[in-house]
Amino acid sequence: MNLPFHSAGPGWPDSDVDDIYEVQDPYHRCHDTDYERSGWLEQNVHSEEDQIHSSEEEDNSSTSSKEHMNEVDRQLEEEIKRKKVVHIAQEIMSSEKVFVDVLKLLHIDFREAVAQATHHNGKTIVDERILNQILYYLPQLYELNKDLLKELEERVAHWTDHQRLSDIFVKKGPYLKMYSTYIRQFDINVALLDEQCRKNPGFAAVVREFEMSPRCANLALKHYLLKPVQRIPQYQLLLTDYLKNLSADSEDHKDTQAALFIVKEVANHANDIMKQGDNFQKLMQIQYSLNGQHEIVQPGRIYLKEGTLMKLSRKIMQPRMFFLFNDALMYTTPVQSGQYRLNCILSLAGMKVSKPSQEAYQNELNIESVERSFILSANSASERDEWLEAIATAIDDYTKKKITFISSRSQEEAEEAVDNGALLGSKAPIWIPDLRATMCMICTCEFTLTWRRHHCRACGKVVCQACSTNKYYLEYLKNQPARVCDQCFSKLQENKDRCASTSISPLKAGAFSFTRKQKKIPAALKEVSANTENSSMSGYLNRSKGNKKQWKRLWFVVKDKVLYTYAASEDVAALESQPLLGFFLREEKNGPARKLQFKLYHKNTLFYIFKADDIPTAQRWIETFQEAMILEE
Structure with missing residues (x-):
């Protein structure tokens, strides 16, 4: 161990350990003897031992200090959590007090306002049955929560004696399901309130006056009617926070877990009902948008999708507004902004949806139903695919719900028969x-x-x-x-x-016979129809027989290395057929439409010029022609 020089003198053996590490003047003069040197070494050894023991004591002291600090921190954290538990318990009670006052405002104060107006006018302002429906289930909720508040106030007032409140929610748990009944009727009741305010000026005046009163704090009656819908999620948040701050050995820990489970179940059920409520509002909105009296709202009907599609009639494409439900497909005709005329509601039972076989109609889809069948066209292939998937999924889900077991015949056999x-x-x-x-x-x-x-x-x-x-x-x-x-x-x-x-x-039809002299068509032109399957490619192209000839739009099919030409896409006989072996193509090199056009030659003789609607289609046609011109070995 290398230590700095230290001057010999009285008090050295008793000097503090820390003094050993004091830096001294290295150039201080010193006269050492063997004895002195030996004594110094002995003193140095003892000093090192003292230092080691002192370090151990410091480590032990430090560990003890840390443990003490951890214990203090833990106790402090527990105290903070205990205070939070008390604070949350008070918040549960105080928020319940506010909520019960809201229920009193609706169930008692508003009824009294209507009763006073009836007495003052000498006639009934609103039918008692209608008023009870608007305030549906509020009397039951008022009694339930008034009782709940009483018990919560008792617990909070004597908190030091009990320090628990979740057992109250466990006991009241079965009755909390009454909120589901209120929520289920909420949209209907609010719609009824709006309807009565429109139709009944006297009732509307009472509602306005009540909303402007200090008791209502200038808030709409519907604002207060929404409070019971929001209360269950509030219980869930408060109890979750309450449980988070409870110690695991608390008397209320187990009951809080049980209470939270009950409240979550009610909240989840309420969420499902609210979704149904949103669905009801959407169905009502659609029903109001239709001219005439139509019952769109049906038990179990769910709105899925809507949008404008072109419906192909005998001669032209016509825009139609489509609404897809879980049990039906409805299409309408737009008549003015946001208003529609109902054309037809088609049941999904027995309906089929499919893509057309021809690539040229990539934006279209076919709808086949018992009542009507037709062709629809979307703005793009992706939009078509979205509708195709949505309708197919709806049909599949509907079929799964409605299908029943028939011992003599399976569903597959029935479909095969169709x-x-x-x-x-x-x-x-x-x-x-x-x-x-x-x-x-x-x-x-x-x-x-x-x-x-x-x-x-x-x-x-x-x-x-x-x-x-x-x-x-x-x-x-x-x-x-x-x-x-x-x-x-x-x-x-x-x-x-x-x-x-x-x-x-x-x-x-009758005894009359209709005859027409037919142009004889070679059998070869009847072998392949325009809508044939398994062709290399089919679709419309513009064709010219020379550089100065007029363009003509025709339907073409390439099958078995033969080019068939048709006047239209559903013709059963071709206008002409031409084997492509021995032909070759030249792409247009000049002009604005060079990437859309290509020329068909045979022995340097120009036969036809073709023009596609877009570059990708032109490229596919070129590749198809080139493949058909090669003789496979």
């Missing part, structure tokens, strides 16, 4: 739009101003009058006779023969 056409005529078909078919979908004769289109009421196809001379009783039309095509007529007759129990007979 898909196989066994129930033809039981559902409204989706009508093919007029502009998507230029020829009869049975005989392929072209439509003109005199040779008009007709729709089969069983399958929705566009047919000519010669191919739809029959009528048949259709189930979805409540067994009323309707025009059907020849193909459906044959199928319906077959179904009738299989179901011997039916007594309904088919109808003939």
Whole structure:
């Protein structure tokens, strides 16, 4: 151990340990002898031992001091928590006192104000039954909370004797469920209050006068009616804070946990009811927005989604406002700002929703229901997908709730029967739009101003009058006779023969026969229809037969390396077909539309110029054409 020099002298052995570490002058003159040196070393050893013992004492003293400080801190923290518990108990009691006064204002003071107005006017201001409905369940809540307040005041006044209050909530727990009944009727009662104020000027005057009185503190009556709705969450917050500050060995700890569990259950139930209340308000809002008298509010009906979609009619797209519920899909026509005319409410029972098979109609979705079926179009593919998912989920949930076990037939078998056409005529078909078919979908004769289109009421196809001379009783039309095509007529007759129990007979349209001279169409052009499945690509393109020729919008299908051309997307026969092997493409290099256009050549001879609606579509068509031009080995 290296220590600084220290001058020898009296008192050294008795010097304090700390003195050893005092820095001395290293150049101080000293005459050492062997004895002195030996004595100094001995003294130094004893001093080191004293230092070690002293350090141990200091460590022990420090540990003891820390333990003492921790104990003090713990006691201080416990004291703070005890004071908080008392403060929260007082807050529970004082807030209950304020709340009971609110209940008294509604149940007693407001009733007295109405009674005084009735006495003063000499006639009934408002029917007693209506007033009781507006103040529904407030008498019961007033008695419950008045009793609760009395017990809370007793406990807080004698806190040192009991130091507990949660057992009161445990005892009153079953009665707290009365709040759920009040909350369930809250929206209805407030709506009734508003309605009476609109219809009954005398009652409205009483309400206004009462709200302006000092007793009401210039607050609306609805402000006070909302207080019972807010009280249960307040109990939950106060009891949670109360439990957090209670010691684990407190007498009230176990009861507080039980009370908090009860209050949370009531609060969760109240939240569910409030959500239902929001749903009720939304349904009422929709009902008020419809022209005429319509019952949109139905038991168990839940609002899910709304939005504007284009509904495809026979000739044009028309904007319609759609409302999706958990049991129905409703569509309306906008008539003025925020007002609608009801078109139809379609049950989700038996409804199907799907995407069209053609890529060209990526914004569309098909709705098939028992009453009506149609095509809808959204603003974008993503919006279409949102509606598709929402409707499909609603149908699935509705079916799961309504499905019942049928021993003789499973749900899958029933669905398969529908898909196989066994129930033809039981559902409204989706009508093919007029502009998507230029020829009869049975005989392929072209439509003109005199040779008009007709729709089969069983399958929705566009047919000519010669191919739809029959009528048949259709189930979805409540067994009323309707025009059907020849193909459906044959199928319906077959179904009738299989179901011997039916007594309904088919109808003939009349003895007149309709004939039209048809243009002979090669069989090769009938092999592939415009809406064929498993094609490489299909859709509309603008086509020109030369640089100076006029553009014509046509429907094209590439299938099995053959390009088929159609006048419309639902035509059953092609205008022409062209194998693409041996052809090649050249993309347009100049001009503003160069990325939209591409040219089809054969042996350096220009056959056609194509133009797509957008660049991504043009690129997909180019890739499809190029794949079809290569002979696979």
